Amino acid sequence: MIEFINVSKEYGKSGKRAVDDISFRVETGELFGFIGPNGAGKTTTIRMLTGTLTPTAGRVLVDGIDVTADQIAAKKKIGFVPDGADVFDRLSGLEYLNFLADMYGVSAADRKARMDKYLSLFELTDAVGNRVASYSKGMRQKLATIGALIHDPDIWVMDEPMMGLDPKAAFILKEEMKRQCDSGKTVFFSTHVLEVAEKLCEKIAVINQGKLIAQGTLEQLKSAEHADSLEQIFLELTDAESEGEEA
Amino acid sequence: MTQFLALMRLEFSQWKTSMNVSAGTKQKKDRKVSRALLLLFLVGIIGAYLIFFEIKAMDILQPLGNPQLLLKFLTFAGMLISLVFGLFQVISSLYFSRDIAIIGYLPVRDRQVYAARLCGQLLEEIAINAVFILPGTVIYMTRLGFSAALLLRALLITCLAPVLPLCVCALLAGILTKIPGFWRHRETITTAFTIVVLIAYIALCAGFGGMTGASVDDDGSFQNMIMGLMNTLDGATVSMPPVRWHAEGLAFGGLNLLWALLADGAVFALAVLLFGRDYIACASRGLETAVTGKKVDMKMLRLRSGSALAALTKREISEMVRTPAYLTNGLLMSLIMPSMMVGILLFSLSRSPEGIGGLLEALDPTGTMRVLIAAVMTAMMGMLLGMNSSAATSVSREGRRHPLFRSLPVETKTIVLSKLIMGLILQGIGLIPACLLIAFGVPGMAAYAPLVLLWSFLLSFIGTCAGLAVDLNKPKMDWLNEVQAMKSGFNQIISLLIYMAMLGILVFASYLLIDKRIVPVESYGYALTGMLLIFCVLAWLWLNHNVKYYERIGE
Numbered sequence: 001m002i003e004f005i006n007v008s009k010e011y012g013k014s015g016k017r018a019v020d021d022i023s024f025r026v027e028t029g030e031l032f033g034f035i036g037p038n039g040a041g042k043t044t045t046i047r048m049l050t051g052t053l054t055p056t057a058g059r060v061l062v063d064g065i066d067v068t069a070d071q072i073a074a075k076k077k078i079g080f081v082p083d084g085a086d087v088f089d090r091l092s093g094l095e096y097l098n099f100l101a102d103m104y105g106v107s108a109a110d111r112k113a114r115m116d117k118y119l120s121l122f123e124l125t126d127a128v129g130n131r132v133a134s135y136s137k138g139m140r141q142k143l144a145t146i147g148a149l150i151h152d153p154d155i156w157v158m159d160e161p162m163m164g165l166d167p168k169a170a171f172i173l174k175e176e177m178k179r180q181c182d183s184g185k186t187v188f189f190s191t192h193v194l195e196v197a198e199k200l201c202e203k204i205a206v207i208n209q210g211k212l213i214a215q216g217t218l219e220q221l222k223s224a225e226h227a228d229s230l231e232q233i234f235l236e237l238t239d240a241e242s243e244g245e246e247a
Numbered sequence: 248m249t250q251f252l253a254l255m256r257l258e259f260s261q262w263k264t265s266m267n268v269s270a271g272t273k274q275k276k277d278r279k280v281s282r283a284l285l286l287l288f289l290v291g292i293i294g295a296y297l298i299f300f301e302i303k304a305m306d307i308l309q310p311l312g313n314p315q316l317l318l319k320f321l322t323f324a325g326m327l328i329s330l331v332f333g334l335f336q337v338i339s340s341l342y343f344s345r346d347i348a349i350i351g352y353l354p355v356r357d358r359q360v361y362a363a364r365l366c367g368q369l370l371e372e373i374a375i376n377a378v379f380i381l382p383g384t385v386i387y388m389t390r391l392g393f394s395a396a397l398l399l400r401a402l403l404i405t406c407l408a409p410v411l412p413l414c415v416c417a418l419l420a421g422i423l424t425k426i427p428g429f430w431r432h433r434e435t436i437t438t439a440f441t442i443v444v445l446i447a448y449i450a451l452c453a454g455f456g457g458m459t460g461a462s463v464d465d466d467g468s469f470q471n472m473i474m475g476l477m478n479t480l481d482g483a484t485v486s487m488p489p490v491r492w493h494a495e496g497l498a499f500g501g502l503n504l505l506w507a508l509l510a511d512g513a514v515f516a517l518a519v520l521l522f523g524r525d526y527i528a529c530a531s532r533g534l535e536t537a538v539t540g541k542k543v544d545m546k547m548l549r550l551r552s553g554s555a556l557a558a559l560t561k562r563e564i565s566e567m568v569r570t571p572a573y574l575t576n577g578l579l580m581s582l583i584m585p586s587m588m589v590g591i592l593l594f595s596l597s598r599s600p601e602g603i604g605g606l607l608e609a610l611d612p613t614g615t616m617r618v619l620i621a622a623v624m625t626a627m628m629g630m631l632l633g634m635n636s637s638a639a640t641s642v643s644r645e646g647r648r649h650p651l652f653r654s655l656p657v658e659t660k661t662i663v664l665s666k667l668i669m670g671l672i673l674q675g676i677g678l679i680p681a682c683l684l685i686a687f688g689v690p691g692m693a694a695y696a697p698l699v700l701l702w703s704f705l706l707s708f709i710g711t712c713a714g715l716a717v718d719l720n721k722p723k724m725d726w727l728n729e730v731q732a733m734k735s736g737f738n739q740i741i742s743l744l745i746y747m748a749m750l751g752i753l754v755f756a757s758y759l760l761i762d763k764r765i766v767p768v769e770s771y772g773y774a775l776t777g778m779l780l781i782f783c784v785l786a787w788l789w790l791n792h793n794v795k796y797y798e799r800i801g802e
Contacts, residue, residue: 011802052653053802075656082654086647088562090569094543095562098550102558103655108550116545129543131569 007058033201079153104151137164258367330412361523372409421522559665572729577637585681638714712786
């Protein structure tokens with residue numbers, strides 16, 4: 001379970017809020033999509049969830065653990081795929097996965113089993129001995145995804161996970177996200193690809209200019225906004241918000 | 248021309264940002280002011296050493312009727328340093344920069360991009376040359392009278408002196424890229440090439456010392472050194488007319504200046520003409536990465552689990568030794584230089600008629616001074632250790648991967664500790680052969696070699712802690728290539744200067760302790776160990792204090 005309670009984040013002394021008093025809850029076993037235009041505050045929100053940034057106000061809870069108060073315990077529950085899959089270029093894929101497994105205290109037998117499973121699933125077995133520097137963007141994304149699953153986390157957090165993936169890899173990833181949820185894990189991801197959110201997510205939250213402007217199931221959002229598609233909802237919400245700001 | 252100027256502005260903006268001189272919030276400005284003051288203070292200490300050298304040199308050269316030699320020597324030194332230390336930087340900025348992916352799409356001519364890149368590199372080298380040439384010129388004028396013409400020449404030569412060496416570097420880099428298989432093995436080739444050039448440079452510097460066997464400690468040997476430098480300079484300028492044109496252009500002006508200007512223009516044009524033509528296509532190959540490593544048989548694979556600290560340290564070491572820019576800029580000093588320095592020293596001393604044993608016997612017949620000799624050797628190695636910038640850039644090197652580090656379920660202290668351990672291991676590896684050389688190469692010093700190792704290691708600890716503490720305070724996370732990660736920004740300069748100031752305090756305290764007989768020579772070893780331990784504690788406390796800044800990166 002993930003819970004944001006009145007969370008805000010200000011950068012520097014300017015007082016400008018990248019995230020402004022947001023509250024939402026993601027239940028265990030849910031597949032939750034977090035959408036918003038560029039610069040809306042998605043990455044800042046995810047960074048607060050993963051303990052990379054400290055909220056200026058409010059609390060972020062992961063399975064009841066306050067991320068600020070007990071970072072280590074909270075981080076152990078999360079598997080994180082960073083935006084742009086910036087991983088360590090100078091390590092081989094295998095070294096990178098081993099590094100993460102050591103970080104999360106995964107036993108040798110478990111890491112071997114998970115590596116076998118996911119490397120084969122994402123078709124990365126043949127390249128795992130090569131340096132990450134030689135990987136394409138999609139391969140890096142796959143490696144980062146496998147790295148996030150190496151400790152079998154309760155909560156899987158991904159920042160733009162579809163970026164750079166070919167259609168087949170994107171399909172495999174979506175299937176794995178569903179499978180994780182079916183096995184009782186929570187999946188939280190941000191995306192620009194509204195079709196993915198529409199097809200996959202049980203619940204969706206829309207953020208714009210740091211504020212959470214809508215949240216709920218797709219059906220709830222459709223009926224609230226009298227719209228037929230997530231794209232229509234998204235455009236209406238974000239346009240209305242921008243016009244409100246300008247007025 | 249408009250496009251070229253726009254590219255130049257881009258280069259300048261990137262340089263300005265990398266040096267952290269852009270404007271910011273009031274708080275950031277306050278921090279900048281305090282850092283600038285600290286930097287000014289520390290530069291003052293090093294500047295004092297340089298000015299001391301220049302004044303002493305003038306004391307010797309003026310009575311000999313050749314004060315211009317100082318100006319010639321400073322020009323020569325600036326050009327040499329630009330040639331040696333600019334090489335890797337030129338290769339990296341021309342061929343390994345990520346921003347070529349963006350610039351490559353712009354509708355600009357390859358040669359314009361190439362020329363702008365080269366000019367961007369010149370900015371940094373001009374700053375370095377200014378440090379050499381301008382203070383020397385001022386000292387020269389204080390002795391021989393103010394001359395506006397000389398001042399103008401000094402400014403002109405400061406700008407011109409790095410052109411030739413940088414263009415030579417660019418030509419060498421261009422030739423390297425044409426070697427078959429270069430792009431596939433570019434990192435190995437570039438690293439090997441840079442190491443060869445650095446060793447050649449060290450050998451050349453050792454040649455200076457070997458010629459005179461001297462330091463600046465006493466006037467007699469200092470005079471020998473100056474005379475030795477004069478001979479070397481004469482040889483260099485005769486065999487390399489462009490160097491002479493620059494050196495004599497500064498000292499005398501006239502046609503030499505014109506020749507220098509023409510030579511610089513010609514070599515710049517040659518570099519742009521030869522390697523600017525297909526520059527974008529060539530540099531874009533730097534974005535492609537050759538597949539390295541071997542296929543893993545997952546069925547046969549045996550994995551072992553380890554601690555988080557061990558994994559972090561292993562990752563730090565892997566990155567350091569596998570990245571040419573880190574290896575050549577950070578590690579070479581600590582891995583090779585201590586042994587090379589001791590080796591060169593022993594080689595020079597062994598050539599004297601008395602041999603090393605005889606010299607030591609004459610210097611210290613009773614054996615009570617050996618501890619002081621050990622301390623001097625430690626100080627010499629300590630100077631080299633301080634030049635290693637790996638600690639002062641270890642947080643900055645995380646770059647865009649920082650959020651990944653922060654998402655790991657480990658204490659911040661563990662991450663910082665892994666960086667400290669990496670620095671200590673790699674410096675320790677460099678110290679061991681140097682101390683073995685002392686133990687087996689210097690008669691009667693075997694018992695003191697472990698002491699040199701211990702003291703050097705303590706110095707390494709202080710330097711690594713200080714470097715890390717500085718980098719934690721204000722890391723530079725946005726770099727375009729790995730050379731920028733290692734070299735841009737002030738952190739390594741600040742940590743080097745702090746370290747040198749600490750060494751200076753130790754030397755001065757040692758002088759007082761022995762000269763004023765506060766401590767008997769026999770007990771000096773304990774006193775030095777005590778002083779080093781105090782600095783270790785202070786450095787450790789400083790590092791621990793700054794660990795909290797790691798969690799504020801990006802806030």
